Amino acid sequence: xxxxVTTLLAAAVxxxxxxxxxxxxxxxxxxxxxxxxxxxxxxxxxxLIGPAASIWGVYFGxxxxxxxxxxxxxxxxxxxxxxxxxxxxxxxxxxxxxxxFKKILGNFxxxxxxIFILFGSTLVNISxxxxxxxxxxxxxxxxxxxxxxxxxxxxxxxxxxxxxxSLMFHADPAPAVVSTFIPLITLVIFKLYxxxxxxxxxxxxxxxxxxxxxxxxxxxxxxxxxxxxSLTTYFLGQxxxxxxxxxxxxxxxxxxxxxxxxxxxxxxxxTQLLALLFLAGISFGLYSFFQKTKAPNLKVxxxxxxxxxxITFVIFTLVVTVEVKQWxxxxxxxxxxxxxxxxxxxxxxxxxxxxxxxxxxxxVFPLVSVALRRASANDPANLRNQLSAIDAIYSDAADPFxxxxxxxxxxxxxxxxxxxxxGVKLKRGLPQDFAYLPNQPDYVRNKNFYTPIAxxxxxxxxxIENATENQFYTKENWLANFADHQVIWEKDINNALTVQKRxx
Numbered sequence: 001x002x003x004x005v006t007t008l009l010a011a012a013v014x015x016x017x018x019x020x021x022x023x024x025x026x027x028x029x030x031x032x033x034x035x036x037x038x039x040x041x042x043x044x045x046x047x048l049i050g051p052a053a054s055i056w057g058v059y060f061g062x063x064x065x066x067x068x069x070x071x072x073x074x075x076x077x078x079x080x081x082x083x084x085x086x087x088x089x090x091x092x093x094x095x096x097x098x099x100x101f102k103k104i105l106g107n108f109x110x111x112x113x114x115i116f117i118l119f120g121s122t123l124v125n126i127s128x129x130x131x132x133x134x135x136x137x138x139x140x141x142x143x144x145x146x147x148x149x150x151x152x153x154x155x156x157x158x159x160x161x162x163x164x165x166s167l168m169f170h171a172d173p174a175p176a177v178v179s180t181f182i183p184l185i186t187l188v189i190f191k192l193y194x195x196x197x198x199x200x201x202x203x204x205x206x207x208x209x210x211x212x213x214x215x216x217x218x219x220x221x222x223x224x225x226x227x228x229x230s231l232t233t234y235f236l237g238q239x240x241x242x243x244x245x246x247x248x249x250x251x252x253x254x255x256x257x258x259x260x261x262x263x264x265x266x267x268x269x270x271t272q273l274l275a276l277l278f279l280a281g282i283s284f285g286l287y288s289f290f291q292k293t294k295a296p297n298l299k300v301x302x303x304x305x306x307x308x309x310x311i312t313f314v315i316f317t318l319v320v321t322v323e324v325k326q327w328x329x330x331x332x333x334x335x336x337x338x339x340x341x342x343x344x345x346x347x348x349x350x351x352x353x354x355x356x357x358x359x360x361x362x363x364v365f366p367l368v369s370v371a372l373r374r375a376s377a378n379d380p381a382n383l384r385n386q387l388s389a390i391d392a393i394y395s396d397a398a399d400p401f402x403x404x405x406x407x408x409x410x411x412x413x414x415x416x417x418x419x420x421x422x423g424v425k426l427k428r429g430l431p432q433d434f435a436y437l438p439n440q441p442d443y444v445r446n447k448n449f450y451t452p453i454a455x456x457x458x459x460x461x462x463x464i465e466n467a468t469e470n471q472f473y474t475k476e477n478w479l480a481n482f483a484d485h486q487v488i489w490e491k492d493i494n495n496a497l498t499v500q501k502r503x504x
Contacts, residue, residue, distance in 0.1 A: 003111055004098055008091060011118035015087045015127045018367060022376040023384035024083050025129045028407070031414030033132065035444060037068040038077060038420065043449050048219040050132075053173060057230025061170030062215050064132045077425040079383060079417065082130035090127045093138045093334065094118040100145045101338075104301055109341050115356055116337035121363040122266040123333050133172040133327035139164045140331030143179060144304060144338070147186045151300050155195040156204060158183050163208035168331075170212060175328045178315045180209075182308050189307065190300075245321045255317040258324050266333045267340070269362035278340075281355070285343025292346070305338045380407070380465035380496045381414070389497045390418055393461045394428050396489075396501060401459040402433040406478045408470040412436045415463065416444050424450050432457045437481055460485055464498040 032051055039045045050060030071081035094114045102110035117123060117137070126134045143164040149157035161183040168176035183205075187193055195201065210217075220227055246254055264275035286302070293299060312332060316324050340359075344352045366372065376382055393403060403419065405412035416434065423430035433454040435443075442448075460482060469475055485502035492498055 004095075004114065007111065007114055007118065008094065011094065011124075012087075012091060014119075014124065014364065014367075015091075018124070018128050019080070019083060019087075022128070022373055023382050024080065025379065025381045026079060026383040026386060026414050026418075027129075027381045028409045028411060028413050030079075030082070030130050031412075031417040033065065033068065033130065034072065034077075034079060034082060034417045035413055035420075037065045037072050037082075038417070039446050039449075040065060041069045041073045042077070042425075043446060045446060048215040048222075050170075055173075055230060057233075058173070058227050059216075059219075060132065060173075061212065063167065063170040063212065064135070067135075068130070077421045079130075079421065083128065086130045086134045087127040089135055089138055090123050091118065093123070093141055096138065097141055097334065097337070100141065104148070104297060105341065105345070109345055112341045112344060112352065112356065113337050115360065116267075116340050117334055119360045119363055120266045120333050120337065121269050121367060122262070122330070124363070124367055126330060131327065132170070133175070133330050135171045136168060136175060136327075136331035137334050139168050139171065140179070140308075140334050143182060144308060144335070147183055148301055148304055150183075150186065150192060151190045151304070152297055155192045155197050155201045158187060158192065158201060159204040159208040161186070162205045163211070166209045166212040172327060174320070174325070175331060178312055178320070178328075179331065181315060182311050185307065185311060186304070251321065252317055255313065255324065258316075259313055259329075262326065262329050262332065263336065267336055267359065267363070269364075269366045271362060274358075274362055278359075282340050282343040285345075285347070286339060289342050289345055298342070298345070301338070302342050305335050305342070309335050309339070377494050378496050380467045382494075382496060385493050385496045386414065386418060388493050389463050389499050390415075390422055392491050392493075392499050393463075394422065397431075397459075397461070399459050400432050400457045401461060402438070402455075402457045403431045403461045403463065404434070404438065404482070405436055405463045405465075406475055407436070407465045408467055408473065410436055410470070410473055411443055413444070416447075420450060431461075437478070458504045460502050460504075462498075462500040462502065464500070466496055466498060 036047065036050060040047065047062050047065065050062050050065055052058070053060050068082050068085060071085040072078075075081035094117045097113050097117055098110045101113055104110075105113065123137060143161045146157045146159075146161035146164065150161065162180075165176060165179045165183065168179055192198065192201070216227065260275070260279075263279065264270055264272060268275035268278050286306075290299070290302065309332070312329075312335075316328070344355060377385075379385065393401070403415075405415045412435070419430060419434045422428045430451050433456050435454065438454075438456040462479075462482065464475060464479075482502055485504050488501040488503055490498060490500045
């Protein structure tokens, strides 16, 4: 127990250190998520859906926002509460993997899985920002475990695997669709359909899969099945929502590169040579494990993890023709962790310790490097920079004022949330108008709950992100909207943001 506690404490300290040192990214979509969550918590407006997803007419499930509502309520709306909630999910993934797998692997190698999960750079990195796909590692662990139980114990356990994949739709629909095939194919490959409980298993699996969709089902009934129609037109090729479609052979090459880069980032600290060495070592170790082990349950565990990895790769390659976003693969590092542990299984302790030491150093060192700290400090999406810009405005403002934000993504949902938090919850008062430009249509849900009708004042503050510009929405064209306002002062925030005060 002491080694596990020590590992968890070290993993928690690493994450707290990185958040305290570098602050956290607080981008457009994170601000959007907290805007929806604060409506649930502070304005008692429950929702059946989340914001619009990538496919036109399709929306995220609401469970992510209800999950964030708890830490947001406890902290009075502090944006860091969502980040610590995400970090807790990743730490819980490590704890859960130990609890679930110690009977399969033994205490020592269950701890090895924990180390691979908690110190891999991808899962450390996603612990430092709040994003809906960051719950995929936890749900992937549960899916694999319940598929395993369905094979070695009772088929009925597969229902919980379907429940796990259904919950993934509230994290991100794309990886959820892919993961749903894993328990389905498990039923076939492991011949679970021969079980006498199979009819009951199908019924329970259907119910378990449907339960997390109850909010969306109610929404569909109330809104003429808008999402169902949108998905139908998408699969018929009449809803060109997603970009990046590739021909088959280019797609195969692309997916090999995507998966290798993800392995490199997750297991080798972005070092290509080390990634190749790890890949070769893990492959050899798995071959040796398969040849030598006599334990049938361990072989089932190996086959199930390999099956998960292969199905994920094949579907993203053959079926998904559009671009595969990095976060679609956030559940895969736990599969890497399981396979790496099996490759080390029955090896001498000193060999395991050396491999783990190289792994931890390779993954942690880049995260604590000075270069990463500097890059974070110059990031316009860094929360510390954003709060410094807002503090500069509140410290100077005396007369009624308005605030406008230039960001290449156009919509400033992150600042919309921060001004609400600072102005309403911290009682600093709200600007007369705060948006990306004056006189724009409403784009923030329920903003009328806490601010009167927007009114541009004579004094305006501009927050300008120093980032790569959208060619159709340039800083020069944006600033032209304030040509009749004279610049009073200008302040630079870490070469990331520029704050201007202008008066008419």
